[in-house]
Amino acid sequence: MAFEPLLIQKWIYDTLSSDSTLASLLAGGKAAFYQQGIYSEVAPEKDSVSQRMPQLPYVVFSRAGSDINDEAAICGTRYLSIPVYRVTVWNNNNGSLSYKGMKDIIDRIDTLLGEEKVTDSGVTWYCQRFDTDQPIQVQSDGRVDFGLTILYRFTTII
Amino acid sequence: MPQPVLVSDATVEVSFGSDPQSVGGAGSIPSAPTVDYQCYATSVRVTLSGRTIDLSTLCSTTEATFQTGQTGTLEIELFVDDTNGPIFLYKEGYLCKVKIVPGGAGSTLTYQGLVTDVSNSFTPGEVERETATIKLGAFGFSTTYA
Numbered sequence: 460m461a462f463e464p465l466l467i468q469k470w471i472y473d474t475l476s477s478d479s480t481l482a483s484l485l486a487g488g489k490a491a492f493y494q495q496g497i498y499s500e501v502a503p504e505k506d507s508v509s510q511r512m513p514q515l516p517y518v519v520f521s522r523a524g525s526d527i528n529d530e531a532a533i534c535g536t537r538y539l540s541i542p543v544y545r546v547t548v549w550n551n552n553n554g555s556l557s558y559k560g561m562k563d564i565i566d567r568i569d570t571l572l573g574e575e576k577v578t579d580s581g582v583t584w585y586c587q588r589f590d591t592d593q594p595i596q597v598q599s600d601g602r603v604d605f606g607l608t609i610l611y612r613f614t615t616i617i
Numbered sequence: 618m619p620q621p622v623l624v625s626d627a628t629v630e631v632s633f634g635s636d637p638q639s640v641g642g643a644g645s646i647p648s649a650p651t652v653d654y655q656c657y658a659t660s661v662r663v664t665l666s667g668r669t670i671d672l673s674t675l676c677s678t679t680e681a682t683f684q685t686g687q688t689g690t691l692e693i694e695l696f697v698d699d700t701n702g703p704i705f706l707y708k709e710g711y712l713c714k715v716k717i718v719p720g721g722a723g724s725t726l727t728y729q730g731l732v733t734d735v736s737n738s739f740t741p742g743e744v745e746r747e748t749a750t751i752k753l754g755a756f757g758f759s760t761t762y763a
Contacts, residue, residue, distance in 0.1 A: 530659060531659070532655070532656050532657060532658060532659050532696060533624065533627045533628075533629055533655050533656075533658045533659065533660070533661065534626065534627070534628075534655035534656040534658075535625045535626050535627075536656065537656040537657075537696070539696070539744055583699075585742060587741070587742040612742065614742050614743065614744065616696075616744060
């Protein structure tokens with residue numbers, strides 16, 4: 460496996476997008492899985508399930524660098540690599556910010572990803588919480604996009 | 618144009634005596650290393666040094682250093698394998714041979730000595746590692762390398 464982060468990226472997506480509890484939390488009063496709701500890198504212009512603009516809240520995850528440079532064993536074919544991924548639950552509001560509801564979503568994400576050890580295609584990784592963040596983006600129309608973020612480090616042996 | 622030796626596919630093999638040196642004495646000499654640890658080893662560092670005395674006399678114009686023997690240390694760091702576990706744990710006091718073939722035109726040497734220090738690191742979220750120090754040359758060996 461030359462580029463194992465793609466395996467990790469697929470695992471994050473498969474794990475989050477297949478969980479019905481998370482889907483219910485993201486749906487709010489709507490039906491679970493009414494939209495994809497889990498997006499890699501950026502939210503698309505049109506959701507592939509609902510065929511509409513993605514509705515908040517939703518989850519975006521993306522690579523956020525590495526914790527260390529890859530470390531090689533003397534044989535040259537075994538590596539230790541620690542890519543870091545950022546998982547953010549996004550919401551928005553026009554007035555005061557409230558993390559109510561979002562906390563349950565990020566807690567569920569942490570239950571699904573945190574402390575998980577996975578082996579896939581000969582690559583083994585261990586997912587561990589690395590840091591947290593609370594991003595806020597004020598838009599020109601006064602709308603405020605805000606989120607809850609957990610960064611995960613994936614200690615990976617190839 | 619000279620080319621440096623690029624350590625890209627080196628081999629590292631290790632063997633231990635069947636008994637600790639304190640039990641088997643000089644007879645606890647391990648066989649030639651055959652067990653392959655190259656994909657566990659992340660670094661190997663060997664230092665050889667001459668043990669010397671000063672034979673200077675009153676008429677000496679320089680320090681008359683004389684080598685009486687050879688000593689040295691080999692330090693090795695390894696990932697701990699999930700299936701096999703640490704290989705140096707509880708091996709302090711054992712005679713040990715470490716064979717290294719760095720690749721390229723580098724010479725193949727088998728270092729031999731006594732395992733004196735072993736350490737294991739356990740850090741949350743990190744891979745387990747072990748390091749060992751082998752004091753080269755030991756009771757039972759006449760040289761530090763073969």
